[in-house]
Amino acid sequence: xxxxxxxxxxxxxxxxxxxxxSEITLSIKHGxxxxxxxxxxxxxxxxLLAMAGFIKGTGKVLIDALQINRKNLKKxxxxxxxxxxxxxxxxxxxxLFDDVAFGPLNMGLSAEQVKQxxxxxxxTVGLAEMADKAPHHLSASQKRAAAIATILSMAPKIxxxxxxxxxxxxxxxxxxxxxxxxxxxxxxxxxCNMNFAxxxxxxxxxxxxxxxxxxxxxxxxxSDSQLMTEHGLEVPGAIRE
Amino acid sequence: xxxxxxxxxxxxxxxxxxxDSRVKFIVLLVFTALVISLPRxxxxxxxxxxxxxxxxxxxxxxxxxxxxxxxxxxxxxVLVLALSCPLYDKTPVTVAFGPFVWQSTVGWLRCFTIxxxxxxxxxxxxxxxxxxxxxxxxxxxxWLGLPKVLIIQLGFLYRYIFxxxxxxxxILRARAGRKLRSLGFKRELKTASAMLGSLFIRSIDTAEHIxxxxxxxxxxxxxxxxxxxxxxxxxxxxxxIATFFMLGLHLLVRPVLQ
Numbered sequence: 001x002x003x004x005x006x007x008x009x010x011x012x013x014x015x016x017x018x019x020x021x022s023e024i025t026l027s028i029k030h031g032x033x034x035x036x037x038x039x040x041x042x043x044x045x046x047x048l049l050a051m052a053g054f055i056k057g058t059g060k061v062l063i064d065a066l067q068i069n070r071k072n073l074k075k076x077x078x079x080x081x082x083x084x085x086x087x088x089x090x091x092x093x094x095x096l097f098d099d100v101a102f103g104p105l106n107m108g109l110s111a112e113q114v115k116q117x118x119x120x121x122x123x124t125v126g127l128a129e130m131a132d133k134a135p136h137h138l139s140a141s142q143k144r145a146a147a148i149a150t151i152l153s154m155a156p157k158i159x160x161x162x163x164x165x166x167x168x169x170x171x172x173x174x175x176x177x178x179x180x181x182x183x184x185x186x187x188x189x190x191x192c193n194m195n196f197a198x199x200x201x202x203x204x205x206x207x208x209x210x211x212x213x214x215x216x217x218x219x220x221x222x223s224d225s226q227l228m229t230e231h232g233l234e235v236p237g238a239i240r241e
Numbered sequence: 242x243x244x245x246x247x248x249x250x251x252x253x254x255x256x257x258x259x260x261d262s263r264v265k266f267i268v269l270l271v272f273t274a275l276v277i278s279l280p281r282x283x284x285x286x287x288x289x290x291x292x293x294x295x296x297x298x299x300x301x302x303x304x305x306x307x308x309x310x311x312x313x314x315x316x317x318x319v320l321v322l323a324l325s326c327p328l329y330d331k332t333p334v335t336v337a338f339g340p341f342v343w344q345s346t347v348g349w350l351r352c353f354t355i356x357x358x359x360x361x362x363x364x365x366x367x368x369x370x371x372x373x374x375x376x377x378x379x380x381x382x383x384w385l386g387l388p389k390v391l392i393i394q395l396g397f398l399y400r401y402i403f404x405x406x407x408x409x410x411x412i413l414r415a416r417a418g419r420k421l422r423s424l425g426f427k428r429e430l431k432t433a434s435a436m437l438g439s440l441f442i443r444s445i446d447t448a449e450h451i452x453x454x455x456x457x458x459x460x461x462x463x464x465x466x467x468x469x470x471x472x473x474x475x476x477x478x479x480x481x482i483a484t485f486f487m488l489g490l491h492l493l494v495r496p497v498l499q
Contacts, residue, residue: 054453074459082457088404089450094376094396101467106459111467132252134375136403154458 002065004030004158004186005051012050012057020046021057021210028186028203030157035201035218036190039232043210044190045085048160051188052082064157078107081151085162087143091135096127096146099135103154121153125179141172148179158186165196194236198222206231250303250371257301257372261476262381268483269369273362275487281350285338287357289490293483294364301372308371312363323355375399380470389464401447408443412436 005028012021021043028034036044049055053068053076064079066072081103084090093099100121104114122128125145130138138146144164151159164180165173177199180187191197197204197218204218208231214221221227223239251258257265276290298308327348336345370378376396383392416432424432 049453052453052457054456074461077457077459082453084450084454086450088401089447090454092397092400092451092454094379094399095374098376098466102455102460102465103458105465105467106461106463114467132374135400150458 001030003062004028004032004064005188006060006062006065007051008060010050010057010059010061012046012055019210021050024050024059024210024212026205026212026215028188030186031184032203033180033187033201034189034203034205035197036188036205036207037192037194037197037221037233038190038207039192042207042231044192044207045162046210047207048082048162048188048190051160052077052080078154079156080158080160081154081156082160083147083151083162083164085166087140087147088135090147090150091138091143094134095131096122096133096135096138096149097131099146100131100149100153103150107154117153117155121149124152125149126175140167141169141175144168144172144176145179152183156185158188159183160188160190162190163192164189165191165193192233194222194228194234195238198236198238206233208232248370248373248375250301250307251374253302253372255301255372256475257297257368259475260372260479261470261472262373262377263384263470264472264476264480265369265373266378266381266385268480269365272365272483272487275491276358276362276365279354279358281347281354284350284353284357286490287354287361291357291361291364293486294361294368297368297372298364301368303368303371308364308367311367312360315363316359319355319359323352323359326352326355377470380466383466384470393464397451404447405440405444409440412439 005026007024007026010021010024011019014020024047036047038044046055050057050061051063053061053063053073061068063076066076066079068076091099093102097118100118101114104117109117118131119128122131125148127142127145127149130142130146135143135146148159148161148164161180164176168176173196177196180189180200187200189197189200201218203216204214204221205212206214206221206227213231214224214227219239222236225235228235272290272293276287279286279290295305298305327346330346330348330351332347334345334347334350336343336350373381379392379396379399382395383389413436416436420432
């Protein structure tokens with residue numbers, strides 16, 4: 001079975017010449033829940049953009065055995081759904097229904113299939129009653145859930161989430177953890193919230209200054225207090241106890 | 242942050258809210274054209290036309306206070322235009338209203354006609370926006386043949402104007418929190434231009450992120466939407482009543498009152 005993500009010696013520089021990612025080599029199996037850890041500016045979001053084919057660098061990036069190029073881009077974006085950091089950027093349609101239907105419609109599904117996908121996705125994130133609401137009438141946690149629904153409706157095999165716990169209170173963060181735990185897809189979650197990562201991921205990839213510093217069992221990496229402190233992070237409370 | 246949205250009553254339920262957006266939009270267009278085309282001496286007919294939007298607002302459970310507040314917000318430009326009329330046209334004219342007869346000028350007549358037409362057409366517009374969800378309005382406009390690019394622009398405008406207002410409020414608060422004394426006109430201007438610049442750059446950032454979000458969900462330049470609009474019997478009945486009302490005023494009442 002092909003790997004969900006296969007990255008080989010990928011490097012990327014910003015237009016001003018600053019190195020954003022250097023020699024990234026990473027392989028993720030289907031079904032894994034991976035936390036991309038790192039301090040601010042480590043290159044987590046850039047790596048997620050590279051996986052979705054939004055930035056071009058040197059090296060090889062394969063998504064479900066498909067190399068990222070113009071020809072494969074549509075297939076790749078059906079296979080990999082990316083959820084941006086700010087839900088307001090993700091929700092751009094006048095109503096939640098239209099937003100969740102946007103992806104399935106672009107996939108060429110029939111009206112009936114689209115309606116079914118929208119209903120299922122909204123049901124999964126607990127927003128079935130909100131379909132006709134405008135995104136600016138939703139709360140921060142509802143917007144976050146809605147942003148995830150826009151991806152779920154496309155039924156991707158892989159989902160990347162950029163700081164999904166941002167601006168959520170503890171109760172809503174726990175609800176999000178429950179929701180993400182229940183998803184069968186491969187999840188790649190970029191975060192610097194260690195407790196959130198510890199609650200979800202079985203594998204952790206630590207990035208700093210655009211390089212992979214550590215990759216392996218999430219608990220083992222996150223419990224290494226020296227490693228965490230060195231890279232501006234902390235040992236999560238759940239592991240410390 | 243919560244805003245006083247112009248469409249805050251559009252999510253209510255009433256017979257008017259349930260009407261098809263296309264029918265309401267076409268009625269509004271015809272109504273506006275008729276009101277605008279009225280001659281300047283037709284103040285009494287204008288009053289008759291006002292019955293239409295008032296009825297819609299009442300049936301749609303839209304508070305009249307809200308409607309007039311919205312009109313006041315956009316009235317300064319029209320008021321300046323209207324109040325300048327008496328200054329340049331002082332031709333005397335005799336005005337009769339029932340048993341009352343008095344002397345006035347054409348300028349004043351024109352002034353009241355402009356204010357009347359503005360108020361009535363604005364009331365009709367507010368009645369449409371307050372009883373129609375914006376997405377239905379956009380779908381209706383698309384069905385009526387408005388270019389897709391314009392529909393997309395309007396959709397984005399509606400979606401992101403509130404985000405932009407939020408950001409502007411945050412920037413203003415940040416400024417107020419640190420501005421402890423009067424800075425003088427020059428520095429105030431400099432600060433304001435920096436704030437506008439920051440807002441502009443953040444808007445560009447947002448636009449780039451939206452573009453990524455759209456492409457990530459397969460957007461290829463074609464705007465696809467599921468139309469949920471449907472013309473029913475009540476829409477036809479509304480169209481019939483509206484046509485009867487407007488045609489009645491145009492053909493029967495106008496010659497009598499003039």
